[in-house]
């Protein structure tokens with residue numbers, strides 16, 4: 293159902309567009325002074341002093357041995373290979389950024405898509421994971437969508453029962469807390485992205501965390517072309533090394549990250565509360581005992597109750613200068629890259645969500661006025677769509 297958007301003569305809620313991402317960076321003075329030192333020392337990459345220091349700080353912050361990479365995708369591909377996966381089937385949620393499925397595919401495994409829970413958390417459904425296990429399954433690769441941590445406990449039980457590797461693509465969720473502690477040490481290994489779109493960013497970057505010493509050693513080898521010393525390579529590796537400049541940005545950013553995470557949490561709570569009286573919106577929710585970093589705030593639109601569909605809503609919000617993202621859409625199993633001539637799997641929850649979901653911006657430095665503006669933009673659109681949405 294598509295509603296023809298009514299014209300409005302009101303000025304938009306935001307005079308300057310509110311974009312889906314507003315990256316924040318640490319004060320440059322400290323970074324530039326260290327960068328000058330780093331360049332003078334002639335060590336700008338190859339696991340130098342600042343990368344080692346950043347790894348030490350991340351290990352302390354997350355409470356699990358951690359190494360850094362030049363991006364999240366490289367950390368993800370390395371994690372899968374370092375866990376020994378070169379074939380078989382890997383179970384992956386379909387409602388994720390395509391990078392998750394791609395990484396599994398590049399390892400040589402077959403990607404088996406799985407549905408998500410229908411409870412506004414958007415996380416992989418452990419029951420469907422179990423249904424998808426066959427004798428060829430070698431690993432489960434869950435995602436923390438929008439920064440919401442999936443059900444680590446239920447997934448650990450399934451992985452243990454079926455003797456499967458449990459590898460987390462936690463690219464969006466650096467800073468998410470479960471039981472008051474930052475996630476990082478779950479499963480056989482966990483990776484994060486530090487891309488500029490993420491809450492914690494080094495422009496490009498990522499990290500891999502694991503308590504498994506053998507997996508960690510193998511990941512270090514793969515990260516450095518597979519080299520083991522003396523020119524020999526034990527495996528066909530990659531170049532996954534982080535630049536010293538990115539490590540410097542990370543070290544500086546870590547100093548203020550807890551405050552940024554608190555701002556994100558407050559902003560999400562304010563928007564969630566503001567949107568709650570509006571009919572036809574299912575706003576994302578944190579599972580019990582969890583403080584997501586809220587990379588974005590996902591909202592599912594029920595067209596019949598809201599008054600217009602997701603695409604019309606996104607267009608009408610853009611007229612209020614609020615630029616949302618249709619994220620994650622399309623679902624991976626519907627992408628050309630994963631098309632099966634024999635027919636795509638049926639994943640009813642993912643298919644409904646991917647057609648109806650939008651992601652709202654949450655920033656490290658979001659102001660209460662911006663949160664109120666987002667709610668006001670929705671109220672106006674709800675009115676345009678025929679609702680009595682209050683003011």
Ligand SMILES: Cc1ncc(COP(=O)(O)O)c(C=O)c1O
Nearest residue numbers: 363364365389391392463485487
């Ligand atoms: C779920 C997921 N996995 C992997 C990646 C890849 O991370 P990067 O962009 O740092 O390579 C992303 C990036 O957004 C992601 O969202």
